[in-house]
Amino acid sequence: MAPETLALPSLDVLRSELESIRAAGLYKEERYIHGPQGTEILVEFPAGAPPRKVLNLCANNYLGLSSHPDVIRAAHEGLDRSGYGMSSVRFICGTQDIHRELEERLSAFLGTEATLLFSSCLDANAAIFEAVLSDKDVMIADRLVHASIVDGMRLAKAMTDTYKHGDMGHLEEKLKEHADKRFRMVITDGVFSMDGDLAKLDEIVALCERHGAMVFVDDSHASGFIGKTGRGTPERFGVLGKIDVVTTTFGKALGGASGGCISGRKEIVDLCRQRARPYLFSNTLSSVIVAATLKVLDLVSASTARRDQLEWNAWYWRKLLSAAGFDIKEGESPIVPVMLYNAKLAQDVARDLFAEGIYVVGFFFPVVPKGQARIRTQLSAAHTKEQLDAAIGAFVRVGRKYDILGRTKNEIVEKYGL
Amino acid sequence: MDDLRKTILDYVRREYLEEGDDRPLDATTPLITGGIVDSFSMVSLKRFLERKYDAKIPDADASPEAFNTVESIARLVMKFAPEKAKV
Numbered sequence: 001m002a003p004e005t006l007a008l009p010s011l012d013v014l015r016s017e018l019e020s021i022r023a024a025g026l027y028k029e030e031r032y033i034h035g036p037q038g039t040e041i042l043v044e045f046p047a048g049a050p051p052r053k054v055l056n057l058c059a060n061n062y063l064g065l066s067s068h069p070d071v072i073r074a075a076h077e078g079l080d081r082s083g084y085g086m087s088s089v090r091f092i093c094g095t096q097d098i099h100r101e102l103e104e105r106l107s108a109f110l111g112t113e114a115t116l117l118f119s120s121c122l123d124a125n126a127a128i129f130e131a132v133l134s135d136k137d138v139m140i141a142d143r144l145v146h147a148s149i150v151d152g153m154r155l156a157k158a159m160t161d162t163y164k165h166g167d168m169g170h171l172e173e174k175l176k177e178h179a180d181k182r183f184r185m186v187i188t189d190g191v192f193s194m195d196g197d198l199a200k201l202d203e204i205v206a207l208c209e210r211h212g213a214m215v216f217v218d219d220s221h222a223s224g225f226i227g228k229t230g231r232g233t234p235e236r237f238g239v240l241g242k243i244d245v246v247t248t249t250f251g252k253a254l255g256g257a258s259g260g261c262i263s264g265r266k267e268i269v270d271l272c273r274q275r276a277r278p279y280l281f282s283n284t285l286s287s288v289i290v291a292a293t294l295k296v297l298d299l300v301s302a303s304t305a306r307r308d309q310l311e312w313n314a315w316y317w318r319k320l321l322s323a324a325g326f327d328i329k330e331g332e333s334p335i336v337p338v339m340l341y342n343a344k345l346a347q348d349v350a351r352d353l354f355a356e357g358i359y360v361v362g363f364f365f366p367v368v369p370k371g372q373a374r375i376r377t378q379l380s381a382a383h384t385k386e387q388l389d390a391a392i393g394a395f396v397r398v399g400r401k402y403d404i405l406g407r408t409k410n411e412i413v414e415k416y417g418l
Numbered sequence: 419m420d421d422l423r424k425t426i427l428d429y430v431r432r433e434y435l436e437e438g439d440d441r442p443l444d445a446t447t448p449l450i451t452g453g454i455v456d457s458f459s460m461v462s463l464k465r466f467l468e469r470k471y472d473a474k475i476p477d478a479d480a481s482p483e484a485f486n487t488v489e490s491i492a493r494l495v496m497k498f499a500p501e502k503a504k505v
Contacts, residue, residue, distance in 0.1 A: 160458040161459070161462050162459045162462075177465070370453060
């Protein structure tokens with residue numbers, strides 16, 4: 001019998017899409033890090049090149065806990081005590097005593113009534129809106145919220161609307177416009193990941209109280225260090241306990257592995273426990289991460305030294321960049337964007353800084369709006385003053401090469417285009 | 419430009435452009451594919467048109483393609499509220 005001819009689908013369309021990504025200079029290449037996360041890391045880039053030691057200015061390792069010996073020890077102990085995997089979702093046979101303990105500890109830390117763990121904050125954001133809101137409701141989001149929130153909103157039946165970034169007058173117009181809805185949920189990041197600015201949570205809460213609306217905050221870039229005791233943007237703006245829903249991650253300041261949660265009013269969290277699809281249909285959070293996150297909460301609750309150091313580092317780094325003549329986005333968070341506006345310039349500067357031993361990444365459209373390309377620098381409590389002083393030297397050398405020091409936005413755009 | 423197109427263009431400027439953003443916009447400027455209006459924000463434009471022209475634009479007709487330019491939006495309004503839109 002003649003062999004059957006297999007008619008495999010042609011992947012030409014996908015090849016052509018990949019080609020167009022490359023042609024646009026947007027193809028992402030991974031850099032291989034040899035060893036644990038830290039302020040100084042060994043990076044193999046491009047693939048196959050000998051690893052070189054570079055100063056890391058692009059990790060979300062805000063408190064320097066990703067490779068902290070106490071956290072690693074707690075993870076080992078958790079592994080020994082609670083095992084590796086649970087081979088189950090939470091509601092079948094995947095909930096351990098330490099999951100309950102972490103949920104209770106997070107509620108106390110975040111100033112909320114209840115908490116539900118997820119495998120990531122992306123999962124938490126994918127879960128919340130669909131589980132709680134219906135077609136009788138509206139979600140009113142700041143226009144710069146994180147992509148995972150946008151995806152979560154897409155899954156919900158509620159109407160979507162947006163307000164101009166940080167524009168409280170526009171938000172109030174929207175609250176009035178949607179007064180006919182059952183629930184109006186105002187949705188914002190606590191700290192915006194690309195600009196590093198903070199949502200004006202005191203004003204948002206006041207507006208929502210006046211109009212009877214709910215407040216949702218993704219505090220992933222704040223939990224553990226924003227606010228005097230690191231409880232996040234609600235603490236910073238004096239509205240702890242007044243946020244209906246907080247989502248956050250353990251993948252940044254709180255240990256840096258993965259995992260996240262929905263935390264907030266009891267009824268909302270309970271409904272997520274009944275309906276949230278990433279909770280119902282995905283495995284429980286690994287006990288190793290649970291045990292390590294409990295240790296992280298011990299560390300951040302025992303002392304504010306790390307978040308205080310981070311605050312100083314961010315202030316110092318901003319001062320160095322400004323004094324050198326870089327165009328930075330002002331703010332108070334440890335996310336410090338160096339504005340370059342032109343996508344190619346952002347990539348060239350990042351490449352040259354890598355050659356100088358500084359690891360940063362250029363961001364451009366579609367990650368940030370067109371004409372807003374930048375280098376996003378991120379501080380850690382583990383950075384030393386000496387490291388930052390060395391880094392600014394490299395930045396100045398590269399800045400001089402491209403003649404961008406002391407230049408205004410218009411001058412940079414005139415020279416390099418948008 | 420007639421009143422209908424001017425009304426839509428004014429709303430787009432007010433609602434979607436940041437203060438100080440004075441980029442040129444006309445009836446054929448791509449709004450959604452041009453990154454000026456995203457699909458989430460489109461809802462406020464649809465609600466504005468429905469109120470202003472006392473029309474009900476079915477969700478199936480309110481596609482991103484139909485909302486991509488002031489010109490295509492104007493055609494949509496003319497289809498669902500021809501009398502009001504002429505006023």
